[in-house]
Amino acid sequence: PIGLINGKLIDLNETIVPMEDRGHQFGDGVYEVTRVYNGRCFALKLHVDRLYRSLRELTIPAVYTYDELAEFHDLLIKESGIADGAIYLQITRGFSPRAHGFPENVVPCLTMSIRPAGAAPDKNKLEGAKGLLIPDERWLRCDIKSLNLLGNVMGKQKAKEAGCFEGIQVRDGFVTEGTSSNFFVIKDGVAWTHPRSNLILTGVTRTLIVEKIAPDLGVPVIEKRFDEAFAKAATEAFISGTNSEIVPIVALSGQPVGTGSVGPVTRNIQQAYWAMVD
């Protein structure tokens, strides 16, 4: 498997990142995951814009231009020969002896890798998957795509152990998002999702649904918080994300959502998304 460190090709099995990389020791860094379809990176501009925002919020200097980052993505696709895959990119604050405060005179470290990802939709996407409502135990800056993912990891594991595909997180009674996805419900033909705030990551997939797919399909979207009871009473539900694309959620904490099978609005949104990435 191949990757890049600061734009240079490396073998993932051989290369070692310095132990005092702040990403290792503090989770002090940010990341993006981008999908590759038919040999091309999908929605790269939106991902890089969000990356720059995450860097700004953490005061990590941006040392690569959009064009350079696009070139690195293309290089990984070309060198690996992977036409359908996912590219992982992370930038840490850099290497420095361990101390909490920001070090001076360090250069951020960019690492990237590419892996194949299924070109064909799996069973979850086609038939729907189960969600588990879980407490949102993350910090209060979920809008930053930071490397600190322990809350997300613990939540996903809780869902997995309950036989569910995704944990749907609830904070102060209101449904925020999945552990690695955004969450939508459909009620009376209207799509509801948590508003952009510090409590969720504004997903690229979410943005495409809210700004393009739903309006094109004539599905009204309300970006407004809703509670657990509202979610359970919805007629349809789904999660969205770069890896998940659109996964219908047909059961929530053991209760069927609507009819308990994939609903028409979700299916239309899913198909419109696939048409967009194709």
Ligand code: PDD
């Ligand atoms: N996760 N919310 C959270 C907490 C996420 O981790 C993600 C994506 C999303 C969806 O964002 P997008 O549509 O831009 O992929 C929402 C990535 C894929 C991951 O951690 O692997």
